[in-house]
Amino acid sequence: MELVYSWLKEYVDVDLPIVDLAHALTMLGMEVENVRLLGYPKPDGGNTGISFHGLEWDPEKFVVARVDEVMAHPNADRLVLCRLFDGKDELSVLTGAPNLYPYKGKGPLAQPLKVAYAREAAKLYDGHKSGQELTTLKRLKIRGVESFSMICSEKELGISEEHEGVIILDSTAPEGTPLVEYMGDAVFEIAILPNMVHCANVIGVAREVAAYLKKPLKFPDTTLLSKGPSITDKISIKIINADLNPRFVVGLLQGVKAQPSPYWVQYRLQLAGMRPINSIVDATNYVMLEAGEPLHAFDYDVLLKRAGGETPKIITRTARKGEKLTTLDDVERELDDFTELVCDSAGALSIAGVMGGLESEVTDQTTNVLLEGASWNFINIRKTVASQRLNSEASYRFSRNVHPALAETGVRIGLQRMAAWSGGTIAEGLVDEYPTPRVDPIIVISESDVERILGIQLKAKEIAVLLERLDFVCTIENDLVNAQSPAYRTDIGKDVIGKADVIEEVARLFGFENIPPTRLQAELPPQRGNRSEERDRLIQDTLANLGLQEVISYRLTSPESELRLYPAGSEPEVPQYVEIQNPIAVEKRVLRRSLIASVVEALERNIRHQERLLLFEIGPVFLPNKDELLPDEPARLAIALSGLRHPNTWDQKGIQLLDFFDLKGILEALLDALHIKEYVFTADTHPSFHPGKCALLSIGEDQIGWMGELHPKVKENYSFLEAPVLAAEIDLDMLFTLSPKDFVTTPLAAYPPVIEDLAMIVPEGTTSAEIEKVILSTGGILLKQVNLFDIFRGEQIGAGNKSMAYRLTYQAPNRTLTDNDVGKLRIRIINQLEKELGVIVRKAD
Amino acid sequence: MSEKSGLIQELEALQAKAELELKNIQDSAALQSWRAEYLSRSAEVMSFFKRLPEAPIEDRPRIGQFANQVKTILETQFEKKESAIKQADLDANLQNERLDVTLPGRETTRGRLHIQTLVLREIYRIFAEMGFQVYRSPEVETDENNFELLNIPAYHPARDLWDTFYTTKPGVIMRTHTSPGQVRAMREFAPEPIRVTLPGMCYRYEQIDASHEIQFNQVELLAVGKNITFGDMKGTLEEFAKRMYGESVRTRIRPSYFPFVEPGGEMDVECFVCGGKGCSVCGGKGWLEILGCGMVHPVVLRNGGYDPEVYSGFAAGLGPERISMLRYRIDDIRNFWGNDVRFLEQF
Structure with a gap:
C-alpha cells in the first residue's frame, strides 16, 4: 500500500523524521521497503532499512506562482506566453501546455491560475523523454522568444507520467511559497500483512502510529450535515443471507455535478496509486483509501427507472444458476451460484464487494447518487474473485474481512466528501440493514500467559495500558486482563486463539526490540540423530573424495525426458507418474521416477565444456503408490561419467577414456566405505545399456542397482561425443540398510606372507568371478587374497582363449608358512581349477 | 746444524710442483692422474723413502720425517680438492635439473559437493x-x-x-x-x-x-x-x-x-x-x-x-x-x- 505522509499527518501529530517514521512502521509490522520523496531531500542513508528515491525540489528554484494572463506567442501557434508572478518578480514564461490554450488572449484573468513554477537552473525531469531523465533548465531562445524557466507538468516534478498539460493548483495556493513547503510529500510503500486489513487505509495506519507515539488519533467527524429530506422512503434494503452480507448501509446525495476534484485530492489519489476520474468516483476511492471501507456509488435515477417509478428496493442474494451481469469493465460475466450480488427488483446491479455493474454506474450526467457501504463474507468474496479472476481494490479489502462497523463510517465520511467536491444535498439519515450486529470478542489473558509466551514480566495494569493504546477495551481483575477487541478489527479470535492474538499485540506494542534474548532452558529432547542424513553425508563425502562432482537437478521433469534413456523404437510403456495439475511448462509436468536420467542430462549439458566429467546426485524419486495417498519417495544415487580417465597436462596427453571399470571401481570403493563385503556384480541386460557392458549389483538376494555403458542407440538420443558414457543408479535405502552398523578390524599379521603367481589359459567365456571363486574356496583360510594382475590374449594362447594371471597371498596368523604348506595348497587349487573350469594352469618357468 | 740436505731441497721442490699442479686441476680425471703421480706407491714422494740411505745417517730421521710431512700435506690437499670437485660436479648436475617452477601443477581430480x-x-x-x-x-x-x-x-x-x-x-x-x-x-x-x-x-x-x-x-x-x-x-x-x-x-x-x-x-x-x-x-x-x-x-x-x-x-x-x-x-x-x-x- 502507498501511504501518503501528508495524509497520515491529518490524523496524528507525527513529530518523527521520515526515516524514524519508516522504522516505526516497520517495527509495528508494516514493513517499509521504499520511500518515494516528492520535493524533500533524501535523508542520510545508512542502516535505515529503506531505500529512498524521488526528485528534490530546491526551495529557491521551485515555487508556487500566479499566472495573471495568457498571451499568444508571436511566432508559434502551439506556444503561449504567460504573464506570471513568482512572489518576487513579474515574468514572461513560455509554455506549450494545451490546458492553458483556453485562457489565451482573454486579457488579464479574473481568476488568476496557480501553477508550479521552476526557475532557471532548476533540476527536474525532462517532460519529453520517456522514463525519468534529469535535466537542468537553461536559458535559450525558442522561436525568437527567450526562455529560462518553466511552468511544470506532473511528469517534470516526478508526480506522475502526465506531461501534456501543466499542473493547475488550487486557487488558495500562496504564490512565492517554495513548492516543497506547499506540496512536498513522501510516499511510504508499506507491506500490509494478510491479517492486517484494518491497516490497509490511512486512518488504520494513523491509529497504529498514534499508539506507538502515545498520541491521540484525530478521527474525521462523521456527523452528517444533512439538509435534504429523509432518505427513509427513497430506498429499502433486504438481505437474504446475513452470513454472506452482515450489513448494508446506504445514504443519498441529491443534485450533484461530476467535475474534476480539487487538485490536492487528485494529487493524493495519484500518490496513493489511483487515477483521478471525477469528483464522485474520486470521493468513493478517497474514502476507501482513507477509512478502509470500499464504497459503491449507484446512479439513483437508474434505480428509480428500473423500479418503474416505485421506491427502489435493494436485495442482496446469491446468483441464480446461469445468471449474467455486465460489469463496469464492460465484460459480461456468467456468475457462480455462490456469488453474492447486489440486486434490485429488475435484477443484478453489481457483484457484491468486487465490481459494480455497467448499467447503474455513475456517469458525468448523474445528479442523484445512492452511496453503498456494506460488509461481506470474506471467504465468499475470495471464491468469487478466484472464479471470476477479477481483482479490484474493493475485493482486495473485502476478501481480507472488513469489520461491519466500517460500512456506516465509510458512508458517513463518503457523503460528506462527495458533497464537498461535487455539490448537492445530503438526504437526512441512512438506511442501515444490520440483522445481527457483530459482538467483538473479549479475551482474558493473565500476567503468566504473557510471561509464558513472551518471557517478559508485565503487570496486568501494564498489559492493559498497552492494549488500550490499540483501542482494546480493558478491565482488570487481579492478574487478569479482560480485553475487548476494537470495533474495526477482525483478526482477533476467541479463547486460546484470541489469547495468542492479544499476546502478539502486547509484544508488538511493547516492541520486539525490547524483549530481551534468552537461551533455551527447556528440557532437551532425546537425541536421536538422523540416519538418512548421516547416510547421505557418508555417500556424498565418499564420492566427492573419489573425484566426483555432486549435482542437484530439478525434480520436475517430463516422461519424454526420461524416455531418452531408451533406444528409439523400443521405449517401454510410459509408467505412472506423480503429475502436476498446473505445471509451469510441459517439460516440468511430472515428478521424476529416474535419477539416472537427470544425471545423464547434466552430463550432456556440460560435455562440450569439459574433457572429463564425473557426476553424481543423490535424492528421491517419486513413485505413485496405489495403496497410499502420497507417493513413495525412495532415495537413489545416480552416477554418470564420460571423457578422459586422467586430465590432460602440458607434458602428458591423455588418450585413455573412462570406461566400465572406472565406474565399477567407484562403486566398489563406495561399497568398501560402507563396509559391505558380500556383493556381486553379474552380467545383465538392460535396454539403456550396451548388452555386453552392463552389470547388476546385488547384495545377497537384493538387487541394489544397475551400471553399464550407455547403449550406442541411447547415446544417439543425446548430444554426446564419441567417448563412452557410463552410468549407474543405486537404491540408497536398500544399500544403506545392508551396510553393517558396526565392523571389526583384523589384527596386523605377525608372520610374513607367501606370495605366489598363478597364470592360466582360460576359455573366453569363463569369468574372473568364477575363477576367483574356485581359488578362494579351495585355498581355505590360509589364502588371504587373490588379485588378478594380468590378462593376455595372443596367438600362442590360441583363439578363443585368454591368459589370466593371479597373485595369491597366503598367510598364517601363528607361524611362518613353509614351501611345503603352500605347495600342497597350490596343487589343490590347480587341480580344482582344471577340473571345474577346464583351464590350463601354466607351469612356472 | 748442517745445511739443508739435497734430498730435502728436492722434496721441497717436488711439493711446490705438486701443489702448483693440484691448484690447476678442475676435474676428477686429472685429479686421479695427479694422485697416481704424487701419492701412489710408485709416486715420487714414496721414492724418497727408498733413497734415504743416500743421506748421512744423522740426517736420515729428519729427512724421513720431512718426507712424511710432505706426504700428509699432499694427501690432505688432495682430499680437499677431491671434495671441492665433487661439490662442483653436484652443483653443475643440480643446475642442469633446474625446473621452470612456474609451469602449472599436474591436475588432480578433486571432487566437490554441491x-x-x-x-x-x-x-x-x-x-x-x-x-x-x-x-x-x-x-x-x-x-x-x-x-x-x-x-x-x-x-x-x-x-x-x-x-x-x-x-x-x-x-x-x-x-x-x-x-x-x-x-x-x-x-x-x-x-x-x-x-x-x-x-x-x-x-x-x-x-x-x-x-x-x-x-x-x-x-x-x-x-x-x-x-x-x-x-x-x-x-x-x-x-x-x-x-x-x-x-x-x-x-x-x-x-x-x-x-x-x-x-x-x-x-x-x-x-x-x-x-x-x-x-x-x-x-x-x-x-x-x-x-x-x-x-x-x-x-x-x-x-x-x-x-x-x-x-x-x-x-x-x-x-x-x-x-x-x-x-x-x-x-x-x-x-x-x-x-x-x-x-x-x-x-
Missing part, C-alpha cells in the same frame, strides 16, 4: 550444537499437512502467501514449505519436548527467472516444550546469525505474519557487505532479510497433540539458497539446479 549441500550442512551443524536434530518429511504432501493443520484453511487470505503446485490427485500437492514437517514431528513425538531442524526441497508455482525458482531448499527450526518463550526464540536465532554471518553482526526481528505462528516475525541482519551503509547487495537498505519466525500458533500445537495452555514453542524458517546468493554474490538463482559444472566447480 554448494547447497555444504550450506545445508553448515546450518545443520550450528543447530545441532544447540540440540536441534534433522527431521525429514516428504516433498509430496497432503493439503491437510501443508495448509489445514498449519492454521491455513482453504480460501483464507494467508493462502495468497503461497503459490502452489497441485498434483492431479485431489488433496495432494508439492509442499510449499517444510512446515508440514512440524505437524509430522509433533504427532510423532508428542508429548515429548521437540527440537528439530526440518530441511528439504520445497516448490512454488512461479515463472522461473534470475530471482524466482520453482524449487528451493528451506530449513525450518521447531522447538516445543514447556516454558519456551519469544525471548528464547530471539536468543536462539541471534546465536545462529552470529555463527552464520559473523560474531559482530547486528540483527533485528520485526513483526510479520505467518498463519502457523503468533507472534510472528522476520529477522534481518545488518548487511554484511556494506555494514549497513546501503549497497547493491542489500538494495540500499542496509538490512538483509534472512528468516521468518514466531511462536507456534495454538491451533498448530493442538493439531500436533500438545495442549497450548501447557506447551509452547517457536518455529523459524530460512532459505539456504538466499544465504549462498548473498554470501557468494550469486546473481542468478537458476545457477543452483542448472548443473553447469563451470558454476559448481567454483566452490
Whole structure:
C-alpha cells in the first residue's frame, strides 16, 4: 500500500523524521521497503532499512506562482506566453501546455491560475523523454522568444507520467511559497500483512502510529450535515443471507455535478496509486483509501427507472444458476451460484464487494447518487474473485474481512466528501440493514500467559495500558486482563486463539526490540540423530573424495525426458507418474521416477565444456503408490561419467577414456566405505545399456542397482561425443540398510606372507568371478587374497582363449608358512581349477 | 746444524710442483692422474723413502720425517680438492635439473559437493550444537499437512502467501514449505519436548527467472516444550546469525505474519557487505532479510497433540539458497539446479 505522509499527518501529530517514521512502521509490522520523496531531500542513508528515491525540489528554484494572463506567442501557434508572478518578480514564461490554450488572449484573468513554477537552473525531469531523465533548465531562445524557466507538468516534478498539460493548483495556493513547503510529500510503500486489513487505509495506519507515539488519533467527524429530506422512503434494503452480507448501509446525495476534484485530492489519489476520474468516483476511492471501507456509488435515477417509478428496493442474494451481469469493465460475466450480488427488483446491479455493474454506474450526467457501504463474507468474496479472476481494490479489502462497523463510517465520511467536491444535498439519515450486529470478542489473558509466551514480566495494569493504546477495551481483575477487541478489527479470535492474538499485540506494542534474548532452558529432547542424513553425508563425502562432482537437478521433469534413456523404437510403456495439475511448462509436468536420467542430462549439458566429467546426485524419486495417498519417495544415487580417465597436462596427453571399470571401481570403493563385503556384480541386460557392458549389483538376494555403458542407440538420443558414457543408479535405502552398523578390524599379521603367481589359459567365456571363486574356496583360510594382475590374449594362447594371471597371498596368523604348506595348497587349487573350469594352469618357468 | 740436505731441497721442490699442479686441476680425471703421480706407491714422494740411505745417517730421521710431512700435506690437499670437485660436479648436475617452477601443477581430480549441500550442512551443524536434530518429511504432501493443520484453511487470505503446485490427485500437492514437517514431528513425538531442524526441497508455482525458482531448499527450526518463550526464540536465532554471518553482526526481528505462528516475525541482519551503509547487495537498505519466525500458533500445537495452555514453542524458517546468493554474490538463482559444472566447480 502507498501511504501518503501528508495524509497520515491529518490524523496524528507525527513529530518523527521520515526515516524514524519508516522504522516505526516497520517495527509495528508494516514493513517499509521504499520511500518515494516528492520535493524533500533524501535523508542520510545508512542502516535505515529503506531505500529512498524521488526528485528534490530546491526551495529557491521551485515555487508556487500566479499566472495573471495568457498571451499568444508571436511566432508559434502551439506556444503561449504567460504573464506570471513568482512572489518576487513579474515574468514572461513560455509554455506549450494545451490546458492553458483556453485562457489565451482573454486579457488579464479574473481568476488568476496557480501553477508550479521552476526557475532557471532548476533540476527536474525532462517532460519529453520517456522514463525519468534529469535535466537542468537553461536559458535559450525558442522561436525568437527567450526562455529560462518553466511552468511544470506532473511528469517534470516526478508526480506522475502526465506531461501534456501543466499542473493547475488550487486557487488558495500562496504564490512565492517554495513548492516543497506547499506540496512536498513522501510516499511510504508499506507491506500490509494478510491479517492486517484494518491497516490497509490511512486512518488504520494513523491509529497504529498514534499508539506507538502515545498520541491521540484525530478521527474525521462523521456527523452528517444533512439538509435534504429523509432518505427513509427513497430506498429499502433486504438481505437474504446475513452470513454472506452482515450489513448494508446506504445514504443519498441529491443534485450533484461530476467535475474534476480539487487538485490536492487528485494529487493524493495519484500518490496513493489511483487515477483521478471525477469528483464522485474520486470521493468513493478517497474514502476507501482513507477509512478502509470500499464504497459503491449507484446512479439513483437508474434505480428509480428500473423500479418503474416505485421506491427502489435493494436485495442482496446469491446468483441464480446461469445468471449474467455486465460489469463496469464492460465484460459480461456468467456468475457462480455462490456469488453474492447486489440486486434490485429488475435484477443484478453489481457483484457484491468486487465490481459494480455497467448499467447503474455513475456517469458525468448523474445528479442523484445512492452511496453503498456494506460488509461481506470474506471467504465468499475470495471464491468469487478466484472464479471470476477479477481483482479490484474493493475485493482486495473485502476478501481480507472488513469489520461491519466500517460500512456506516465509510458512508458517513463518503457523503460528506462527495458533497464537498461535487455539490448537492445530503438526504437526512441512512438506511442501515444490520440483522445481527457483530459482538467483538473479549479475551482474558493473565500476567503468566504473557510471561509464558513472551518471557517478559508485565503487570496486568501494564498489559492493559498497552492494549488500550490499540483501542482494546480493558478491565482488570487481579492478574487478569479482560480485553475487548476494537470495533474495526477482525483478526482477533476467541479463547486460546484470541489469547495468542492479544499476546502478539502486547509484544508488538511493547516492541520486539525490547524483549530481551534468552537461551533455551527447556528440557532437551532425546537425541536421536538422523540416519538418512548421516547416510547421505557418508555417500556424498565418499564420492566427492573419489573425484566426483555432486549435482542437484530439478525434480520436475517430463516422461519424454526420461524416455531418452531408451533406444528409439523400443521405449517401454510410459509408467505412472506423480503429475502436476498446473505445471509451469510441459517439460516440468511430472515428478521424476529416474535419477539416472537427470544425471545423464547434466552430463550432456556440460560435455562440450569439459574433457572429463564425473557426476553424481543423490535424492528421491517419486513413485505413485496405489495403496497410499502420497507417493513413495525412495532415495537413489545416480552416477554418470564420460571423457578422459586422467586430465590432460602440458607434458602428458591423455588418450585413455573412462570406461566400465572406472565406474565399477567407484562403486566398489563406495561399497568398501560402507563396509559391505558380500556383493556381486553379474552380467545383465538392460535396454539403456550396451548388452555386453552392463552389470547388476546385488547384495545377497537384493538387487541394489544397475551400471553399464550407455547403449550406442541411447547415446544417439543425446548430444554426446564419441567417448563412452557410463552410468549407474543405486537404491540408497536398500544399500544403506545392508551396510553393517558396526565392523571389526583384523589384527596386523605377525608372520610374513607367501606370495605366489598363478597364470592360466582360460576359455573366453569363463569369468574372473568364477575363477576367483574356485581359488578362494579351495585355498581355505590360509589364502588371504587373490588379485588378478594380468590378462593376455595372443596367438600362442590360441583363439578363443585368454591368459589370466593371479597373485595369491597366503598367510598364517601363528607361524611362518613353509614351501611345503603352500605347495600342497597350490596343487589343490590347480587341480580344482582344471577340473571345474577346464583351464590350463601354466607351469612356472 | 748442517745445511739443508739435497734430498730435502728436492722434496721441497717436488711439493711446490705438486701443489702448483693440484691448484690447476678442475676435474676428477686429472685429479686421479695427479694422485697416481704424487701419492701412489710408485709416486715420487714414496721414492724418497727408498733413497734415504743416500743421506748421512744423522740426517736420515729428519729427512724421513720431512718426507712424511710432505706426504700428509699432499694427501690432505688432495682430499680437499677431491671434495671441492665433487661439490662442483653436484652443483653443475643440480643446475642442469633446474625446473621452470612456474609451469602449472599436474591436475588432480578433486571432487566437490554441491554448494547447497555444504550450506545445508553448515546450518545443520550450528543447530545441532544447540540440540536441534534433522527431521525429514516428504516433498509430496497432503493439503491437510501443508495448509489445514498449519492454521491455513482453504480460501483464507494467508493462502495468497503461497503459490502452489497441485498434483492431479485431489488433496495432494508439492509442499510449499517444510512446515508440514512440524505437524509430522509433533504427532510423532508428542508429548515429548521437540527440537528439530526440518530441511528439504520445497516448490512454488512461479515463472522461473534470475530471482524466482520453482524449487528451493528451506530449513525450518521447531522447538516445543514447556516454558519456551519469544525471548528464547530471539536468543536462539541471534546465536545462529552470529555463527552464520559473523560474531559482530547486528540483527533485528520485526513483526510479520505467518498463519502457523503468533507472534510472528522476520529477522534481518545488518548487511554484511556494506555494514549497513546501503549497497547493491542489500538494495540500499542496509538490512538483509534472512528468516521468518514466531511462536507456534495454538491451533498448530493442538493439531500436533500438545495442549497450548501447557506447551509452547517457536518455529523459524530460512532459505539456504538466499544465504549462498548473498554470501557468494550469486546473481542468478537458476545457477543452483542448472548443473553447469563451470558454476559448481567454483566452490
